[in-house]
Amino acid sequence: MKNESGRSLIEVIGVMAIAGVMTVASLGIYNMIRTNQVRTIADAELEQIVQNTKLLLEMRGTYEGVSIDYLIKAGALDSDKAPLGGADWSIESSADGQSFSINLVELTTSECEYFSAKQPKWATAILVNGFEIGLTDNCFDSNTNQVAFVIE
Numbered sequence: 001m002k003n004e005s006g007r008s009l010i011e012v013i014g015v016m017a018i019a020g021v022m023t024v025a026s027l028g029i030y031n032m033i034r035t036n037q038v039r040t041i042a043d044a045e046l047e048q049i050v051q052n053t054k055l056l057l058e059m060r061g062t063y064e065g066v067s068i069d070y071l072i073k074a075g076a077l078d079s080d081k082a083p084l085g086g087a088d089w090s091i092e093s094s095a096d097g098q099s100f101s102i103n104l105v106e107l108t109t110s111e112c113e114y115f116s117a118k119q120p121k122w123a124t125a126i127l128v129n130g131f132e133i134g135l136t137d138n139c140f141d142s143n144t145n146q147v148a149f150v151i152e
Contacts, residue, residue, distance in 0.1 A: 052076035062097035
């Protein structure tokens with residue numbers, strides 16, 4: 001009787017299947033962690049923008065004239081790169097100059113839902129696709145969501 005050592009093809013395929021499942025699961029966890037990290041960093045950057053804008057313009061008693069270019073020239077912003085979303089983001093004052101808004105565009109549905117649910121303490125109001133956050137979900141099922149943080 002001859003004793004053979006080694007693994008059968010079924011055992012090798014089983015090990016490879018288990019390794020594949022573990023790889024897919026770890027990639028999913030990595031993507032979830034990375035997404036949460038990007039959102040946390042964006043939230044911190046937005047809060048810093050609010051603090052810098054308030055420090056810079058609150059003494060004037062009005063936020064009139066605030067913009068991304070103005071904040072960069074004043075040293076309150078490092079660059080015109082959006083914290084999250086598309087490149088066409090903006091910072092604008094209200095018509096009366098008593099408040100300003102940070103407007104993010106081209107957000108994914110999950111990013112839109114994140115900021116809708118989080119409601120940062122530094123924002124007076126949040127507008128999602130033009131509507132104030134309420135009982136209904138205003139996020140679109142596409143990457144065209146717009147979120148505006150209103151700060152007084």
